[in-house]
Amino acid sequence: MNVSSIRFCLILLLAVCAGEFKLRCAGAEEPVAGDPDIGYRLLTEKAYLPPYFDQETFDYVWRVWPKELRAEAEAATAEQRRQMAFSRYGLTVRPNDPEKRPLQYVVDGRGQWTLNCFACHGGQVEGRVIPGLPNSRYAMATFTDDIRKAKVKLGKPLVSTDYSSLVIPLGTSNGTTNAVAFGVALMAQRDADLNLNKQITFPKMIHHDMDAPPWWHFKSKDYLYLDGFAPKGTRGLMQFMLVPKNGPNKFRQWESDFQHIYAYLESLEPPKYEGSINDKLAARGKLAFENHCASCHGSYGETPDYPEETIPIEEIGTDRARHDALTAVHHKHYGESWFNYYSRDKQTRNGPGGYVAPPLDGVWASAPYLHNGSVPTLWHMLYPDQRPRIWQRSETGYDHTKMGLEIESFKQLPAEARRFSEKRTFFDTTQFGKSATGHNYPDKLTEAEKQAVLEYLKTL
Secondary structure, X not given: OOHHHHHHHHHHHHHHOOHHHHHOOOOOOOOOOOXXXXXXXXXXXXXXXXXXXXXXXXXXXXXXXXXXXXHHHHOOOHHHHHHHHHHHHOOOEOOOOOOOOEOOEEEOOOOEEEEXXXXXXXXXXXOEEEEOOOOOOOOHHHHHHHHHHHHHHHOOOOOHHHHHOOOOOOOOOOOEEOHHHHHHHHHHOEOOOOOEOOOOOOOOOOOOOXXXXXXXXXXXXXXXXXXXXEEOOOXXXXXXXXXXOOOHHHHHHHHHHHHHHHHHHHXXXXXXXXXXXXXXXXXXXXXXXXXXXXXXXXXXOOOOEOOOOEEEHHHHOOOOHHHHHOOHHHHHHHHOOHHHHHHOOOOOOOOOOEXXXXXXXXXXXXXXXXXXXXXXXXXXXXXHHHOOOEEEEEEEEEEOOOOEEXXXXXXXXXXXXXXXXXXXXXXXXXXXXXXXXXXXXXHHOOHHHHHHHHHHHOOO
């Protein structure tokens, strides 16, 4: 395969895995009234991208697993093997679906599997599947590797994703993706009208991992993305469709679909914490939160208010790889495009200089924390000096004491984690773009205030 072919394949992969660009929207006009129920059905039943593999390949994929896991699968029933595959790759069954279809993929009548937005935004807490919750277990890189191997063994033709995933990182920890780099490359290949450039060239990209944001935050915001540069609208939701076969006419044809999808995102509410809450302690935590946290993260209750505050990168002190990866040049190119209505009404914010403090409704459910997913629990957010260097989560365990993922901490990566698939089950904060430092504001709180705030966060 020559260089041009590899570049073409990379473009297709980027479109399939559009990550942060795919799952946020930007534009300058409000959509017409959409139907949330139709929006959900479109996301789960309509394929806007080419299929990546078929049912036969998925049913066969266990045969390329590591020896011990493969032996366990061989002794299992077909249904048990399917459950094992869902577990290995971070897939879930759609809520209330008698056919037990995957939430994260559209599976058509011919058994063709196509990635959808819930791959990154369809997660679970203690086995409770919540559409719109970040999928902190999605093993995109491992799934892609295994499917490619299965196709080779089956003698099936490889598609562009199979080739391009060999030359671009998809995510170095399960639950994260190289989202911003995907978006940068996708937009670089299109002009303002979304015509595909014939001369394919790639801009300089900073590869790093991103954790997906909760979708129920969508309705609280006027500007989106971690740096808050893009005005909210319908068209930006369609960026993940930037595969070569989808020209400008396709975007215009499907725009009405995404008015329903926009309405679906606007309809989402955060899940309520179902554990025990100390009401008196939470009330004290509310006072501490309002005194120390609300100016950035907003206030909650009968009259909620979200300030959408941008914190300078030097002040927040969290990992800056995301900040450096999306520049003012990228902002401008996007802002002048069809996605942003050619900047007719609202301008993008070029070079905002920091990260936007997110809303915290439903924060109890959305672990891990920080934009790169480096902090496993809310307790670790409140105690910056106690954040683990390397950690590994259990499959579905939830830590109700520290409020977040149930984890085991390590000083160094265990020697037995030799395969890439095994290494991706760990989060190593010493690696580029994965730092857990910064957001040291809780250091101003007393020990009692920290415990009270932790209790209050359960109520949001």
